[in-house]
Amino acid sequence: MTEYTRGLQHEPTHKPERPFFSSGPTAKFPGWSLDKLKTDVLGRSHRSALGKARLKYAIDLSRELLGIPDDYLIGIMPASDTGAIEAAMWAMLDPARPVTVAAWESFGNIWIQDAVKQLKLPNLQVLTADYGEIPDLTTIPQRNDVVFTWNGTTSGAMIPNTDWLEPGREGITINDATSAIFAQEMDWSKLDATTYSWQKVMGSEAQHGMLILSPKAVARIESYDPPWPLPKLFRMKKGNKLNLGIFAGETINTPSMLATEDYIAALEWAKSIGGxxxxxxxxxxxxxxxxxxxxxxxxxxxxxxxxxxxxxxxxxxxxxxxxxxxxxxxxxxxxxxxxxxxxxxxxxxxxxxxxxxxxxxxxxxxxxxxxxxxxxxxxxxxxxxxxxxxxx
CATH class of the missing domain: 3.90.1150.10 (Aspartate Aminotransferase, domain 1)
Structure with a gap:
């Protein structure tokens, strides 16, 4: 129950101290202020030793806080979560393989449209559900590649577990985790490409996305050349190998170092309160x-x-x-x-x-x-x- 009698016409007594309830960009962490951001790197090249070190520090802190396995790669990508997940889809989904895209809210439906209208995948299974519901994920064949949204950002419906993904399944899994990660535990052993944006649970700026790749995902990228053109922002290979620099702070395009420092401050706050x-x-x-x-x-x-x-x-x-x-x-x-x-x-x-x-x-x-x-x-x-x- 709330602090006053239901239906009473008088205004409540107390106001929120921080009235920020947006679902993205979300509230900054308690005690945030601009003077908490380090500024030494501002005005410096992101390719300088200092710039690369700060980008790598953001990656390393993310790994530590999220408990990401040591053999998984973490890269900073352009264009927020959208850029990260579309880079994964464009680089990894193969028209010759069966693919399932499961959606139960607005953003998942965007990934369906990408698969249907942009990539035009011929062996495609689409699973959808109304807002607030989740489709029957157990109907997805284990040999299928699958794209799904862990948490329905616009519907408030999340997957309760990953039991529908068998260990060692043949297909790869591409997981849009942007409004779940840092608030819900990820089952890394069943995830091959996981993406998120700094603007969600950590309350940072929306500029960049994160792409986390399993060894299985790396093998797919290195063994497969998509038949469609790849924009520069989606290109993750040099020759036939993954460009490992992307996963060590050498971003595909120029990042915002101010946004990077804001993300680092949020990660350090999270570490200070218990991770x-x-x-x-x-x-x-x-x-x-x-x-x-x-x-x-x-x-x-x-x-x-x-x-x-x-x-x-x-x-x-x-x-x-x-x-x-x-x-x-x-x-x-x-x-x-x-x-x-x-x-x-x-x-x-x-x-x-x-x-x-x-x-x-x-x-x-x-x-x-x-x-x-x-x-x-x-x-x-x-x-x-x-x-x-x-x-x-």
Whole structure:
């Protein structure tokens, strides 16, 4: 329950100290300020010894915090998570092999369109599900290459486990983990290419993506030449071998060293509070507050109906009840927008509307950089704003 009587028309007492609930770019870590960023590398070439050292340090810290196996490679890629996963798809998917792309929200559907319309893969299985649901992943043949999104950024539905991927399976797995990694444990033994953006759980800037490759993924890249043209930003080979420099801080194009320093600061903060386990615990605690509140609020339900599939990062909720159901589709779509606008004007909470392609909804980011107390303070304000909207 929240801190005031449900339905009361008076404004709640307390406001969040940090009203940042966007699902990307997300809240900066507690205590963040510009003076926490090292600036020695700014104005220097990213190819200088100092520049390469800082990029390599970001890679090494990422490996340490995420527990990535020593024989996996980690590279900094252009164009955020989108650039990283599309580079993996363009470089690794083979028209001669069977491929499955599984999607249950907006970004996964983009990867389906890449496979269908851009790569035009002939041996393609497409698995989709409505927002809040996950398709039956056990129907994917183990010989298939598979592209999937670990956590539905725009639907709040995540995979609860990787039991549907057999150890030593023939196909490769390409995993878009951007709104899961650092908040949910990755099963590295079953992942061949994993991608994410700095802007999600770590709350850093959106400029760059990360690409993590298993030895199996490296073997695929080195043994396969795609039939389609590869833009420079997707080219990871020199001759017939993987360009290992990319995975040691020698980026394909010029990176933002300021964004790099911001990511490093976030990683160092995470290490200082206990590392990956602490990050997961913080996201779990934040999201449980929201899930319990949704369960106790009769006019809301979690967009993901199965508790085992409910995310601990971008928790999505939709409206229900006689009053809401009586509205036209246009008026239903206006409800979350009015609530968000009302609270943004009061500096209570920013950017927690549902994704534009999702059903009318609210989406509260509960990742590791958000404080529990701020989540607790936001919820009574949403109740207050809902009553205002409902009663005109």
């Amino acid at each position: 990956r386990r602490a990050l997961v615990d913080r996201a779990n605690a934040n999201s449980q507050i929201v899930k319990d509140w949704i369960e106790a609020t009769p006019w809301l339900r979690n967009m993901a109906s199965d508790p085992a599939q409910q995310t601990n990062t971008g928790v999505c909720m939709v409206f229900q009840g006689d009053w809401y159901d009586s509205l036209s589709a246009e008026d239903q779509a206006a409800v979350p927008k009015k609530i968000v606008k009302m609270l943004e004007e009061r500096n209570i909470g920013y950017d927690f509307n549902g994704y534009r392609d999702a059903p009318p909804s609210l989406r509260i980011w509960c990742g590791s950089t958000v404080e529990q107390e701020d989540v607790k303070r936001l919820l009574p304000w949403i109740e207050w704003a809902y009553e205002k909207v409902k009663n005109g």
